[in-house]
Amino acid sequence: MKKMVFVSFFTILFVLVIATEPSNGLTCEQEKSLLMPCLDFVTKKTVEPSSLxxxxxxxxxxxxxxxxxxxxxxxxxxxxxxPNLDKDRIINLPEACKLNLHSHLQRL
Structure with a gap:
């Protein structure tokens, strides 16, 4: 249940982007798995995101x-x-991970 719950935070990160096409590369479960390690950070259980x-x-x-x-x-x-989702932490997750989200989103 936590796994399913966690992955949803990522949508907020992408400004609630809505798409109707299914992913051809990763399954929804795989996408959730990739972001599961962020759950503790976005719910304020840790002070920084893990490397995973x-x-x-x-x-x-x-x-x-x-x-x-x-x-x-x-x-x-x-x-x-x-529960206890911190939207500010979601928005700041790329920065906390030292990722340049701007360069990735220039494709949009």
Whole structure:
């Protein structure tokens, strides 16, 4: 249940992007798995994201545009189920991971 709940936070990170196409590269479960390690950070259980969290986030934001949008749809579904979700931490996750989200999003 936590796994499913966690992944939804990623949608907020991408400004609640809504897409209708399924991901061709990763399944929704794989996308959730990649971001599961971020759950403790976005719920304030840890002060910084783990390296696994940052690696998973980098993998998601490095996907081709269609797949990244699909990941947003997949993850949006679980957002409402995450207790104690800190939206500021979600928004700042790329910075906390020292990832340049701007360069990834220039593809948009």
């Amino acid at each position: 969290c940052c690696k998973g986030l980098n993998q998601i934001i490095s996907l081709p545009l269609e797949e990244m949008l699909s990941a947003g749809t997949c993850l949006k579904e679980a957002v409402s189920h995450i």
